[in-house]
Amino acid sequence: MGALIDFVNKLLNKDDVPSKDLAKERLRLVLVHDRATLSPELLMTLKEELINVLTKYLEIDVAGLEVNLDRADDTVALVANIPVKSVRRA
Amino acid sequence: MESSQVIVITSGKGGVGKTTSTANLGHGLAEQGYKVCLVDADIGLRNLDVVMGLENRIVYDLVDVVEGNCKLRNALIKDKRNENLYLLPAAQTRDKDAVQPEQMIELNRQLREQFQYILIDCPAGIERGFKNAIAGADAAIIVTTPEVSAVRDADRIIGLIEAAEIPAPKLIINRLRPDMVKKGDMMDIDDVIEILAIDLLGVVPDDESIIVSTNRGEPVILDKHSRAGQAYRNISRRIAGEDVPLMDLSSPGLLEKLRRLVGGK
Ligand SMILES: Nc1ncnc2c1ncn2[C@@H]1O[C@H](COP(=O)(O)OP(=O)(O)OP(=O)(O)O)[C@@H](O)[C@H]1O
Numbered sequence: 433m434g435a436l437i438d439f440v441n442k443l444l445n446k447d448d449v450p451s452k453d454l455a456k457e458r459l460r461l462v463l464v465h466d467r468a469t470l471s472p473e474l475l476m477t478l479k480e481e482l483i484n485v486l487t488k489y490l491e492i493d494v495a496g497l498e499v500n501l502d503r504a505d506d507t508v509a510l511v512a513n514i515p516v517k518s519v520r521r522a
Numbered sequence: 523m524e525s526s527q528v529i530v531i532t533s534g535k536g537g538v539g540k541t542t543s544t545a546n547l548g549h550g551l552a553e554q555g556y557k558v559c560l561v562d563a564d565i566g567l568r569n570l571d572v573v574m575g576l577e578n579r580i581v582y583d584l585v586d587v588v589e590g591n592c593k594l595r596n597a598l599i600k601d602k603r604n605e606n607l608y609l610l611p612a613a614q615t616r617d618k619d620a621v622q623p624e625q626m627i628e629l630n631r632q633l634r635e636q637f638q639y640i641l642i643d644c645p646a647g648i649e650r651g652f653k654n655a656i657a658g659a660d661a662a663i664i665v666t667t668p669e670v671s672a673v674r675d676a677d678r679i680i681g682l683i684e685a686a687e688i689p690a691p692k693l694i695i696n697r698l699r700p701d702m703v704k705k706g707d708m709m710d711i712d713d714v715i716e717i718l719a720i721d722l723l724g725v726v727p728d729d730e731s732i733i734v735s736t737n738r739g740e741p742v743i744l745d746k747h748s749r750a751g752q753a754y755r756n757i758s759r760r761i762a763g764e765d766v767p768l769m770d771l772s773s774p775g776l777l778e779k780l781r782r783l784v785g786g787k
């Protein structure tokens with residue numbers, strides 16, 4: 433009986449995505465954002481190590497260096513803006 | 523004790539079943555013969571005592587112990603039904619700032635001398651009370667319900683537990699409704715595990731008998747006919763290292779319904 437009622441409901445209801453699928457998809461997206469938070473300390477360490485590596489190859493403007501997590505709808509990117517003063521000769 | 527374990531039971535979101543789980547797992551472990559102490563770390567919102575039915579026996583509390591107003595043994599309350607089981611109640615009229623993480627570590631050190639399992643009932647949230655409750659824990663059990671907000675908060679807590687270097691937290695999914703799962707209206711066990719990516723410790727069905735037993739001050743695990751009680755018995759055996767298969771939560775068959783009728787439950 434219950435199965436019959438479900439079946440009729442399904443026929444009547446066109447956009448019938450199981451609500452648990454919506455829950456799962458929404459969770460997946462929200463967690464991409466939640467998990468992509470770097471603590472300020474971690475971001476500082478990351479910057480320092482980046483500078484160490486970069487200065488082996490380039491002369492950079494350390495004060496102008498920007499590193500941030502950039503969040504779009506369902507992706508997260510590490511975006512760095514690194515002003516270069518000059519390239520070291522090999 | 524030579525091998526003692528401090529396990530914090532936590533969730534992030536409030537009201538998902540931390541206190542219920544702590545009380546039931548405490549009974550389950552004590553029933554197996556282990557010496558168990560339950561610590562109510564929800565200072566200011568004391569609850570574990572009423573769920574255990576021990577509210578009339580409290581003289582001293584956790585804050586009295588850490589402040590040195592009494593000896594630990596004066597604050598410990600022995601359970602009514604199981605002599606292996608003790609409760610250290612929270613203070614009701616103080617706030618969470620009354621305790622420091624270092625004091626919790628020292629308290630755990632003392633409790634380890636007498637008990638094999640120390641279960642810490644954590645307050646909701648990620649603030650001071652949470653930090654106190656996880657201080658010095660060897661292991662963590664995360665409780666969630668199969669709902670978006672609870673799972674999201676569980677994810678945050680798992681991150682904080684890992685940051686605190688407590689290894690491999692394990693998950694209890696509480697209040698699962700097999701009828702709703704069947705209809706596609708509730709996330710199932712696999713969905714939640716896939717999202718949180720941690721090991722499953724057990725699943726507890728949504729069960730009215732929990733409310734009835736809490737009314738009586740008798741944890742549901744003492745009710746031999748309750749499915750939630752059976753789930754908690756299984757989980758407590760898994761905590762002790764036994765390999766117990768997940769129980770079938772699909773709605774009870776005719777035979778089971780008959781047995782419940784006959785059993786008066
Ligand atoms: N499996 C279940 N079936 C039915 N009711 C339940 C179940 N688990 C818990 N409850 C009920 O949910 C309510 C909240 O449970 P509980 O107090 O254990 O949550 P909590 O996580 O400790 O809450 P808080 O964050 O406030 O400390 C209680 O009324 C309890 O009886």
Ligand SMILES: [Mg+2]
Nearest residue numbers: 540541564569
């Ligand atoms: Mg509680």
